Amino acid sequence: MYNYPPGYSFFGTYKRALEAVRSPLETIQDSVRIYGDTYSVVAGLKSRMMLTQNPEFIDYILRKNQKNYYKSKWVTEKLARFIGNGLLTSNGAYWLRQRRLIQPGFHHQKIQGLHNIMKETIDEFLRGFPVDQKVDVFPLTNRLAFDVVMNTLFDVELPPAVIEELGRAIGEIQEFVIADIRQPWKSWWFELSGQVARNKEKSKRTRAILGKVMQERKSAGIKYNDLLDMLLDARYEDTGEGMSENQVLDEILILFIAGHETTGNALAWTLYLLATHPTVLHKLRDVTRGLAISETVSHPYIIAVINESMRLYPPAWAFDRVSLEDDSFGEYSYPGGTIIALFIYGLHRDEKYWEDPLSFNPDRFISDHSKDTGKVFFPFGGGPRLCIGNSFAMNEMALFLQAFVSQFDLAAAGAPPKERALITLRPDHVFLEIKTIRQ
Template identity: 40%
Template structure:
């Protein structure tokens, strides 16, 4: 009945399944080399049928042109959802659309730009805390920075440092458990018997209680608040005029914490590595910062095709934190010569799309100037996804990354100790290690 793309042979199935646990990008890419830009993974060992692809036309078909026939797979909606609730990242269907319409206006460019000074203050505070006469974990620094930024832009001064640490630790532990469940689902019975599942669900409950306390406290206070929480509290559904329930509000806040900090932290770490290994680009960035003079942090210079922006975009091309995107077919479907049945999971490897030599010259080289080309929009470039579920935090992420790079290279030098970038593909693509020394070169800037 169906004409699936070329299939991974039974001889190679074990190798593929094992490597999907340990080095998924390598084995998916290798199968593309052997089977073409779209292939099928199916076996008695795998209950679901998977179609892997790096075809940008199929990507556009599934995520945009025929998006009504696809939704996120159970990996996110159920496995991750049981820990994080039904926020924008894990929700699907009509409930997701209802929430998206309610929340998206809160992330308009105008609203995000009101958070400018909060971001600047947090960047200054975190970097200054890391100036030591010893090598530090730079990835830990970027992770702390973006976590603090999302905490302060969400809650303003309604959250203290101890609460931030509790939430951060809980999210880290929950993500580790989620990866175990996804990569080794055959151990699910053991996770239940050993108490691991119960322990992590309790962590989720404790995190929810922290947010509940903050929200209840805010609801009893008077005054003006310039943060995302206040905007969410004041948001109303179009059809009923009602606000979100407490549980839905907590779900959305958890998702904003999870999705709003780790991807940016990873992107900043990768960008620092690329800049420090490309002296010419580093000098061009520093020249731009100096030429802007007192306007180097002003909103009017942040966006557009600046050197800072092209560096970030090229970094996101080479190391997209959202390295893979999946969708499950809600009904049988046909694409060109291929067809597949309802329930088929289609996985798109953005990492390979961004490095495909068919579309990109010198695909593995760091060349920010490529984003100045007029034909750049014709290239397969999707660091924030595509279609209806395009990330609403794109403007937020660009703003915090641009502010960080400009503040950092205005005031500091970096002595990088890590010589080779090694990555690990978990929920997001992250560096295995990034170590170096930060040295203050300019007086404190506010």
């Protein structure tokens, strides 16, 4: 007998699952209020699924006993069938081999080498930024994050229409995968109605675009020294062989998806928070005025602002693991094969760990207690599967914010954004009024 955490009966699970399709964050938070920071729902005839926002349990799964936890089939099958089998979507020996091969591309020095291109991309983007009008900045920050990945990791030029198509296809695939995961009882219908096939077609088209880029690069015989070159040239330690074309394509698509959507969301939320907290905005502008690139990316206040924004709106708001063998944590015990969702959004707003959790207060990341925040703050995950692009993303966001606040003033305009918890936590829109600062 296993001792699962408390939770819902069969009918309770079904009712909550229906509610969660519409409003996942509220439904989960409500369940946490009822059962505490770890609860369970029915997952099969005899099995249950768990959800936790307990930081020690999360740390246990991601780090302390990580060997006993894989990513679930939602990621390795449902997501992978559209975005491919690569770093984000694989497990075990295959994942480790890929991680070792790709990790050097994200080494500290490599990222430093990308700073100038990041900065140029940001400056170019800000030159065309719409001012003196009400504008939804969410698609814009997404586009910027897309361009930064494109220009830094894959030094290629694509026509705007193609970039738009890539962005749209990636967004639509994501919406479909999440609908499929949230409504397992409708899987048969998604197959039958041709929705799976249509999304596979979108994925095929995306891969064809990226495949063409790869082929052109191979036949040009010019060295670019970017991540794409690195992926094409990298050799596995054990065999001395490189990746197949399909493998490289999988990894490129995954880096595109993982690398732009998360950062774009975080930037949009941060601009909204700055627009609604002028004191923080003015302080950020004052302390970062005239900083060089290397000073910007390491400035404690700018890092605190980004962290505080990702505390309130973690782009990866939840992710999951499945236990391989029977395991236990505290008073709970559960069999191998149990899916556990890690509810980062809930932990980041839990008043047990954060004073006045709903207020936007970057200073909490600078104060004396900040050393403890690492234990209750997981925007980039943790353990061996920690986000490979975390420094890349932090540097990009710091450079963007410094440039943005030095040039523009911003104020909220229109309805506040609503959270859309898909694979990432998106705002439905972020309407702002942007004004150029007269120098």
